[in-house]
Amino acid sequence: MSRTTYYTASSLDGYIADAEHSLAWLLRQEHDASGPLNHAAFLARVGAMVMGSTTYEWILRHERGRWPYPLPAWVMTTRDLPTISGDVRFARGDVRGVHAGMLAAADGRDLWVVGGGDLAGQFADAGLLDELVVSLAPVTLGAGAPLLPRALDLRLEELARNGAFACARYTVLDGGSAAR
Ligand SMILES: NC(=O)c1ccc[n+]([C@@H]2O[C@H](COP(=O)([O-])OP(=O)(O)OC[C@H]3O[C@@H](n4cnc5c(N)ncnc54)[C@H](OP(=O)(O)O)[C@@H]3O)[C@@H](O)[C@H]2O)c1
Structure with a gap:
């Protein structure tokens, strides 16, 4: 069964971009591309992805x-x-x-919620967010785009160091599609 996973990186104080939508604080961090909870291994199990427009414009x-x-x-x-x-x-x-369209397109593979945080929250609100994988960078930003502006209970499933990052994988306990 497909899992819906919000896979992202965050500052220690819970921001995925700074107040100017810059990721310079993230991109300068040391990481091991083949280390624990790495992006390539995650992407290999994903069949469809979704993002908000700010994230799309950043990628462009x-x-x-x-x-x-x-x-x-x-x-x-x-x-x-x-x-x-x-x-x-x-x-x-x-x-x-x-989500229904993504499931059909993914053909049994997992779904990636890229961000931002409120979009991940919209999936959680609909009971469709199963998992959060977050890589915490050793910086605080003080302000910016929030990681996940919702009240959710999570269960820690995996914890690892990758370069400068503390990486954690959580199951969303309330309302994940796995729970239905
Ligand atoms: N640290 C990381 O790994 C990471 C990962 C992902 C993103 N980011 C960064 O984090 C920041 C996130 O920006 P953000 O908080 O503004 O979030 P975002 O989700 O990228 O963009 C939010 C915008 O998406 C549109 N949107 C969201 N939900 C919608 C819906 N249900 N229907 C229609 N439109 C909807 C709205 O814009 P409009 O309707 O005005 O188009 C909304 O203002 C970006 O700078 C991005 O580059 C970082």
């Missing part, structure tokens, strides 16, 4: 117009955003319909 800027993911991707937005060559689908509103 960072990758200079190249779409880096060989996966069907949904982008949540109320706006008309620039398109890109790649399997990118724009959607808005209730995430339940998006």
Whole structure:
């Protein structure tokens, strides 16, 4: 059965981007690309992904117009955003319909909620978030885009060090689709 996982990196004080939507604090950290809870191993089990428009626009800027993911991707937005060559689908509103489309596209593989935090929260609100994998960078930012602005109970399943990061994998206890 497909799991829906919010896989991200965060500052120690719970921000996934700084107040200017910069990830410079994250990208300068040392990490082992083949170490515990690494991104490539996670991506290998994923069949579809979803992100909010700020994250999409960050990827467009960072990758200079190249779409880096060989996966069907949904982008949540109320706006008309620039398109890109790649399997990118724009959607808005209730995430339940998006989740159903992602499940069909993923064909048994897992689903990746890329972020931001409120979008992950929308999946949790709908009872559709199963797992959180977070890599904590050794920085505090004081302000920025929140990791997951919801009240949720989680169970720690895995804990490891990867370079500068403290990496943790949690099951979402309330309302994950695995619980239904
Ligand atoms: N640390 C990491 O690993 C990591 C991971 C992911 C993202 N990030 C960064 O974190 C920041 C996240 O930004 P953010 O907090 O603004 O979150 P975001 O989810 O990237 O973007 C939020 C926007 O998405 C659109 N949206 C969200 N849900 C929607 C829905 N149900 N229907 C229609 N539109 C919807 C809305 O914009 P519009 O309707 O105005 O388009 C909303 O303002 C970005 O800077 C990103 O680059 C970091």
